[in-house]
Amino acid sequence: MILCDIGNTTADILKNGKKKKIPLTEFDPEVFEGDVWYANVNCALDEKLKNLPHWQNITTLIEREKYYPTMGIDRILVCEAIEEGVIVDAGSAITVDVMSDGVYQGGFISLGLRSAQEAYSRLSSALEVSFNFEVDLDKMAKNTPDSVTVGFLAPLIHEIQRVNKPIYLTGGDAPIFARYFTDAIVDEILVFKGMQKLINKGSKC
């Protein structure tokens, strides 16, 4: 079985335990052989996927009422992967979601690292600095790059720690966040693990 997570620019594929990223410009769902379970946020592909008999939409297995109506499919899938913990998906935005005993507790959305840096740059050329990931987030800063880094990262990192649950990191910037959470688990295929759990549960019914 193939798992497929389709975004706005790429499709992530999991096949035989291996993850592969395909640019949407090169992505043709018709060439895939065998059953595929997929999550898709790209409206332009909706109709095409619906008409492929061996492509099955993972949303049909989700109990939507466990979550909130406008919550993104990838956020739901990473939550489905975890029974107990705080899940940080650090991509273009950073989503933080909390699961307790398999029940969704809510979450929040921060800006992603790149979008935050861009927003600082837009404010003033004096704030057009790179984040300094070596900075001590438990100290107040005394230069501009550190002030901006501490200003963005320290509140976020401390807020995630406040939840006081096991931390799971996924998304492209997960390795950067990993340095601030000594016990966090970095898992690049959390979305797929959520899909797999839903499929396993679905087939048991």
Place this chain on the structure above:
Amino acid sequence: MILCDIGNTTADILKNGKKKKIPLTEFDPEVFEGDVWYANVNCALDEKLKNLPHWQNITTLIEREKYYPTMGIDRILVCEAIEEGVIVDAGSAITVDVMSDGVYQGGFISLGLRSAQEAYSRLSSALEVSFNFEVDLDKMAKNTPDSVTVGFLAPLIHEIQRVNKPIYLTGGDAPIFARYFTDAIVDEILVFKGMQKLINKGSKC
């Protein structure tokens, strides 16, 4: 005596205890009568102000080595106003600075409310929402506007509370932040209080 704080678009004047904002397009320093102490971040006005004998630059009274070299003059002035506390200047950026016993401890810089909202909007039309200032920042969110509000405000508010010192709020968005800090002091003329303290100290020498 008149105090004047010149930014990039407006000049704030304090005269007889009253604050007045003048757009720079209408600002002519030559028409002021009597002594003026000023802080200026607008390079285009530097030369003109230097040549006015009754205009005195407040930077001449500041011990710069107490702060860091690239620190903005307004941040230094609000720090000079406070002996002990955390000073939050909530404007286009939000600066947070800590003073202990009159000594600068460092600080950090967050995005301002407007710039943060704009950055969320740029990320996705789904995140183009207004902050909900009624939200409970101690709870995880379960809808998009609350997720974005909690994502930006809860980490920042909690980080400021972590400092565990008296909180002073200034800047245009101070009234919005005041609702999250029950004991905070909102002071719209903190920059001028810092200037006045420096002048009093300077004249005693």
